[in-house]
Amino acid sequence: MIRQYTRIVHIISHAVAWLEEGLLCLLLLAMILLSCWQIISRDFFSGGYVWIDPLLRYQVLWVGLLGASLATRKGKHIAIDLASYMATERAKPWIKLAGDIFSTLVAAVLTVAAIIFVRNEVQFSGDPLLAIPSWAWNMIFPLAFGMICIRFLHATLTGLAAMFRAKPTSSDEYGGTP
Amino acid sequence: MLKLITLILALLGTPLFIIISALALLSFHSVDIDISVVIIEMSRLAETPMLLSLPLFIFAGTLLAESNTPKRLLNLSHLLLGWMPGGLAVVSLVVCAVFTAFTGASGVTIFALGGLLFPALIKDHYSERFSLGLITTSGSLGLLFPPSLPLILYGVISGTRIDHLFLAGILPGILMLVLLIVYSMTRSRTGRKNSIRSSRADILAGLKESAWELPLPVIVLGGIYGGIFVVGEAAAVTALYVLVVEVLIYRDISWRELPAIMTKSMMLFGGILVVLAASMATTNFLVDQEVPMRLFDLIRAHITSKYTFLLLLNLFLLIVGSMLDIFSALVLILPLIIPIAEGYDVNMIHLGIIFLTNLQIGYCTPPVGLNLFLASYRFDRQVVELYRATLPFLALLLVALLIITYFPALSLFLVNL
Numbered sequence: 001m002i003r004q005y006t007r008i009v010h011i012i013s014h015a016v017a018w019l020e021e022g023l024l025c026l027l028l029l030a031m032i033l034l035s036c037w038q039i040i041s042r043d044f045f046s047g048g049y050v051w052i053d054p055l056l057r058y059q060v061l062w063v064g065l066l067g068a069s070l071a072t073r074k075g076k077h078i079a080i081d082l083a084s085y086m087a088t089e090r091a092k093p094w095i096k097l098a099g100d101i102f103s104t105l106v107a108a109v110l111t112v113a114a115i116i117f118v119r120n121e122v123q124f125s126g127d128p129l130l131a132i133p134s135w136a137w138n139m140i141f142p143l144a145f146g147m148i149c150i151r152f153l154h155a156t157l158t159g160l161a162a163m164f165r166a167k168p169t170s171s172d173e174y175g176g177t178p
Numbered sequence: 179m180l181k182l183i184t185l186i187l188a189l190l191g192t193p194l195f196i197i198i199s200a201l202a203l204l205s206f207h208s209v210d211i212d213i214s215v216v217i218i219e220m221s222r223l224a225e226t227p228m229l230l231s232l233p234l235f236i237f238a239g240t241l242l243a244e245s246n247t248p249k250r251l252l253n254l255s256h257l258l259l260g261w262m263p264g265g266l267a268v269v270s271l272v273v274c275a276v277f278t279a280f281t282g283a284s285g286v287t288i289f290a291l292g293g294l295l296f297p298a299l300i301k302d303h304y305s306e307r308f309s310l311g312l313i314t315t316s317g318s319l320g321l322l323f324p325p326s327l328p329l330i331l332y333g334v335i336s337g338t339r340i341d342h343l344f345l346a347g348i349l350p351g352i353l354m355l356v357l358l359i360v361y362s363m364t365r366s367r368t369g370r371k372n373s374i375r376s377s378r379a380d381i382l383a384g385l386k387e388s389a390w391e392l393p394l395p396v397i398v399l400g401g402i403y404g405g406i407f408v409v410g411e412a413a414a415v416t417a418l419y420v421l422v423v424e425v426l427i428y429r430d431i432s433w434r435e436l437p438a439i440m441t442k443s444m445m446l447f448g449g450i451l452v453v454l455a456a457s458m459a460t461t462n463f464l465v466d467q468e469v470p471m472r473l474f475d476l477i478r479a480h481i482t483s484k485y486t487f488l489l490l491l492n493l494f495l496l497i498v499g500s501m502l503d504i505f506s507a508l509v510l511i512l513p514l515i516i517p518i519a520e521g522y523d524v525n526m527i528h529l530g531i532i533f534l535t536n537l538q539i540g541y542c543t544p545p546v547g548l549n550l551f552l553a554s555y556r557f558d559r560q561v562v563e564l565y566r567a568t569l570p571f572l573a574l575l576l577v578a579l580l581i582i583t584y585f586p587a588l589s590l591f592l593v594n595l
Binding site for chain 2: 021022024025028029031032033035036038039043056057058060061063064065066067068069070071072074076077078079095096098099102103106107109110112113114116117120138141
């Protein structure tokens with residue numbers, strides 16, 4: 001039962017990460033090409049599309065938030081890590097567990113805040129871009145924070161499982177890479 | 179109470195963006211403002227004009243670090259500068275500085291170049307202690323040269339013009355470089371004996387080998403100051419250029435490796451973005467509550483002179499810089515310092531250079547400077563050994579810091595030109 005659960009979680013988490021990475025690479029390439037195109041069309045054809053600049057601004061948000069979500073998966077967030085110098089080996093898993101639980105909670109509240117934010121955008125919508133309403137462009141906030149929350153939850157469960165000497169759900173998740 | 183728990187967790191390695199977000203959520207909630215305001219503040223970050231240049235420069239830097247550029251750059255500098263007394267040490271310093279400018283001070287320099295430089299320095303009869311100190315210090319040496327990430331980040335947070343910051347960093351950066359170079363020359367045991375004279379053919383071959391990478395600084399700076407494009411666009415051009423050169427021309431990086439490198443660089447950017455976004459919310463709350471102004475009044479009651487203030491700022495930032503990495507320090511401390519420094523009539527560009535110089539030095543300051551730990555990890559030495567090794571370099575950098583702090587003209591000369 002547990003094994004089946006962990007296998008499904010494993011497959012889903014890999015598929016989602018694969019999707020996120022693919023989207024990330026496409027967005028980054030598009031950002032590079034669009035901004036270069038903007039220079040060429042402005043300097044040589046004194047033209048350029050008005051939609052490129054606002055599109056680039058949304059892309060930066062998407063790329064950054066997707067990157068942050070993946071950084072959560074790999075445990076690569078910026079942190080002040082005094083614990084690893086000072087704490088004893090025995091205390092470390094507990095400290096990490098406390099941090100993961102706290103992070104899950106905060107990420108959950110952020111997700112709720114993001115959902116409220118998007119709902120308000122639907123009601124009092126800003127200017128649409130390329131015929132797509134502004135709330136859709138801002139969907140990345142609830143999506144990314146939701147993913148971050150799920151990943152911290154997963155790390156929490158993995159940490160708990162390890163403490164009770166159960167088999168960890170997967171090895172390459174949060175904190176898996178040094 | 180909740181805030182206290184949050185702060186304790188912050189010191190214990192909980193991601194910084196979670197901590198700052200938690201503080202923002204708690205603060206707004208405590209004054210009965212809807213929590214979605216935190217997301218509104220985050221979304222406003224996208225309106226910062228220079229934000230786009232961050233992911234693009236980070237991507238270009240990561241790509242350069244993963245390619246064979248460090249090797250080629252090292253080879254060429256050796257051919258060009260090897261004739262000087264202490265040639266190799268000079269080469270190391272210059273190459274590290276250039277490399278850090280392009281990759282940001284994320285420790286990449288120590289890992290990418292340290293492994294090549296350390297054995298070479300030992301072979302050239304430099305003492306082990308000197309070599310370790312040199313490499314550890316060089317890990318953050320090019321921080322003030324364009325297009326370094328911390329300079330851009332300072333511009334984004336403080337709202338100062340980034341092209342001005344780029345100019346302002348050049349002379350102070352050169353000052354630090356020259357001080358360290360002179361010191362290294364005096365420490366060369368072999369003097370001119372071991373220096374090499376490269377033949378013209380060798381130099382030509384080296385130039386040819388790096389022919390595609392050499393124009394990079396010219397593209398970045400020439401483009402910006404020649405008025406062809408703005409900083410954000412310079413980043414795009416740099417990213418595209420590096421992509422074409424490393425993947426299509428040198429083929430150092432295959433198409434298969436590219437997605438992994440893109441993901442890696444965007445994870446770094448994502449990490450910075452969420453910290454930045456969360457701190458936008460917290461900062462605005464603090465400004466609303468007039469915290470910086472109250473801090474300023476408190477400090478002004480004790481310190482009247484601008485120069486005493488700057489000295490204390492230096493001490494404070496050195497401590498901060500030795501505990502936090504540069505991104506967290508900029509995001510957390512800068513918004514509080516700016517209004518205070520404005521009160522003392524400090525030029526914002528000058529403040530930026532002071533700020534970054536301190537953080538750069540903080541990287542090598544015992545007990546917990548990040549470079550010390552990176553070098554300890556990379557070269558498998560006790561951290562205490564590295565404390566001793568970096569001391570003379572640290573002393574020289576502190577001299578440079580004093581000069582930079584008390585001679586604003588050094589930073590502002592090129593800007594006012």
